[in-house]
Amino acid sequence: MEQTIVACGTPSAVSALAVIRLSGPRAIEIAGRIFRPVSGRELTSLPGYRASYGEFVSRGERIDEGIVLVLRAPKSYTGEDMAELSCHGNPSIAARLIAACVREGARPAAAGEFTRRAFENGKLDLAQAEAVAELIGAEGSAAASAALARRDGALSREIGEITDALSYAAAELAMWGDYPEEEDSPAVTREGLLCSLEAGRGRLSALCDGYHSGRMLQKGISVAIAGSPNVGKSTLMNRLCGRDRSIVTEIAGTTRDVVEDTVELDGVLLRLLDTAGIRPTGDAVEQIGVLRAKQAVETSDLVLFLLDRSRPFTGEERSLYELVKERPHLVLANKADLPAAKQSFPPPPSVDVEISAGTGEGMEELSRALRRTLGLRLTQDHCLIASERQYSCVHRSMRALDETISALREGVTLDAAGVLLDGAIGPLAELTGRQASEAVLEQVFSHFCVGK
Ligand SMILES: Nc1nc2c(c(=O)[nH]1)N(C=O)[C@@H](CNc1ccc(C(=O)N[C@@H](CCC(=O)O)C(=O)O)cc1)CN2
Ligand SMILES: Nc1nc2c(ncn2[C@@H]2O[C@H](COP(=O)(O)OP(=O)(O)OP(=O)(O)O)[C@@H](O)[C@H]2O)c(=O)[nH]1
Numbered sequence: 001m002e003q004t005i006v007a008c009g010t011p012s013a014v015s016a017l018a019v020i021r022l023s024g025p026r027a028i029e030i031a032g033r034i035f036r037p038v039s040g041r042e043l044t045s046l047p048g049y050r051a052s053y054g055e056f057v058s059r060g061e062r063i064d065e066g067i068v069l070v071l072r073a074p075k076s077y078t079g080e081d082m083a084e085l086s087c088h089g090n091p092s093i094a095a096r097l098i099a100a101c102v103r104e105g106a107r108p109a110a111a112g113e114f115t116r117r118a119f120e121n122g123k124l125d126l127a128q129a130e131a132v133a134e135l136i137g138a139e140g141s142a143a144a145s146a147a148l149a150r151r152d153g154a155l156s157r158e159i160g161e162i163t164d165a166l167s168y169a170a171a172e173l174a175m176w177g178d179y180p181e182e183e184d185s186p187a188v189t190r191e192g193l194l195c196s197l198e199a200g201r202g203r204l205s206a207l208c209d210g211y212h213s214g215r216m217l218q219k220g221i222s223v224a225i226a227g228s229p230n231v232g233k234s235t236l237m238n239r240l241c242g243r244d245r246s247i248v249t250e251i252a253g254t255t256r257d258v259v260e261d262t263v264e265l266d267g268v269l270l271r272l273l274d275t276a277g278i279r280p281t282g283d284a285v286e287q288i289g290v291l292r293a294k295q296a297v298e299t300s301d302l303v304l305f306l307l308d309r310s311r312p313f314t315g316e317e318r319s320l321y322e323l324v325k326e327r328p329h330l331v332l333a334n335k336a337d338l339p340a341a342k343q344s345f346p347p348p349p350s351v352d353v354e355i356s357a358g359t360g361e362g363m364e365e366l367s368r369a370l371r372r373t374l375g376l377r378l379t380q381d382h383c384l385i386a387s388e389r390q391y392s393c394v395h396r397s398m399r400a401l402d403e404t405i406s407a408l409r410e411g412v413t414l415d416a417a418g419v420l421l422d423g424a425i426g427p428l429a430e431l432t433g434r435q436a437s438e439a440v441l442e443q444v445f446s447h448f449c450v451g452k
């Protein structure tokens with residue numbers, strides 16, 4: 001029989017409340033042993049989803065007053081009997097309550113063990129379990145919405161439909177293998193089969209395409225502000241985050257280290273990086289800053305390449321642009337409030353948006369350009385995969401499907417095609433956990449926090 005586990009579901013920090021969860025066959029009984037209900041009604045006699053107020057007592061010592069929520073199998077998060085103890089949010093009180101539960105026979109839960117039990121009891125599949133962790137870790141409301149949709153099973157349903165279609169095709173292949181003479185029957189043709197395999201491939205490929213967006217959404221998007229010294233990068237940084245984050249002076253070479261801050265655009269977290277103006281310099285400190293600025297350009301998801309419109313475009317900026325143009329970027333002409341400089345040699349790259357970081361002019365256009373470039377429309381599409389594991393499953397399935405399709409085109413035996421097709425179905429069963437090894441499960445749940 002499963003053991004009863006206990007853990008704190010809230011962080012170990014001073015807070016209004018802390019919640020301790022128990023799950024397993026003895027959860028309600030163990031909670032009852034350390035709880036004196038004011039009503040006098042024993043916890044073990046309560047129906048599920050009923051709460052009781054009272055005090056927590058262990059070894060004759062009052063630990064706290066609090067509330068216990070009773071949940072009864074199978075109607076609970078884990079599908080087992082559960083009890084949730086709400087106490088005051090003092091870490092030492094929570095620790096004493098957990099210790100008291102352990103004395104009464106509960107075992108401290110391992111990372112992700114509650115969700116693992118929910119998975120084992122069929123409350124959620126593996127993709128949904130991962131979505132629970134993603135929901136907790138999501139930065140920005142758009143990532144949280146996408147994770148919640150996965151928690152509700154949006155991705156699982158999509159994978160289920162693709163699996164059904166592929167399994168149906170596999171069954172047809174098996175049938176032909178057994179009765180080859182029926183291969184020519186008009187209802188089921190090689191062409192028809194290829195058609196449904198192609199359709200499945202299209203859906204898998206759409207999932208793969210969404211991986212990058214899903215990932216960016218989950219982690220937030222890094223946006224480096226780069227350019228020559230004094231063009232107004234730090235002024236733009238401060239304008240975008242709405243506070244005085246970076247130092248601004250009229251001295252070229254003011255910013256040295258990379259300065260970071262976050263803002264939300266349409267619920268998507270942008271990680272802004274203000275960088276040192278890039279130029280050749282003899283100053284040792286500035287050299288390091290320039291190196292870091294170049295690294296930010298090379299590693300960020302998007303570069304805002306800032307020019308000062310009021311002075312000529314320089315050869316140095318031209319060579320910097322060679323670096324920038326390899327990356328997703330926008331060219332911004334700043335200081336639009338000043339008269340524009342006469343056109344110069346070398347000619348500047350085409351400008352995406354004219355702004356004045358100083359006055360705030362053009363910031364709406366900049367937001368629109370950001371939305372366009374980042375493809376934030378994708379956040380509406382809730383079938384995004386965000387985990388590397390899920391991507392690898394989808395990708396392996398797609399490769400195997402490609403092999404099946406070309407093998408069928410080249411006229412391999414139906415038996416052989418059937419074997420290849422099974423290779424496309426397997427990874428999808430691994431994604432939802434219908435067929436996942438203990439190693440895969442361990443890998444997934446070990447990344448959870450304790451108490452989840
Ligand atoms: N107090 C509390 N709040 C919480 C959680 C929790 O465990 N405890 N959750 C933890 O993640 C999240 C909610 N997730 C939950 C998911 C399923 C069930 C549950 O009891 N499911 C039953 C249905 C019960 C019914 O039909 O009334 C079931 O699936 O059978 C509970 C919480 C967020 N808020
Ligand atoms: N008129 C005008 N001045 C601006 C604008 N943006 C920035 N400036 C001025 O330009 C100067 C340099 O601004 P910063 O934001 O420090 O420039 P930076 O690119 O961060 O410079 P470094 O950190 O040295 O690379 C300051 O005097 C700002 O006030 C603008 O839109 N219009």
Ligand SMILES: [Mg+2]
Binds near residue numbers: 233254
């Ligand atoms: Mg600066």
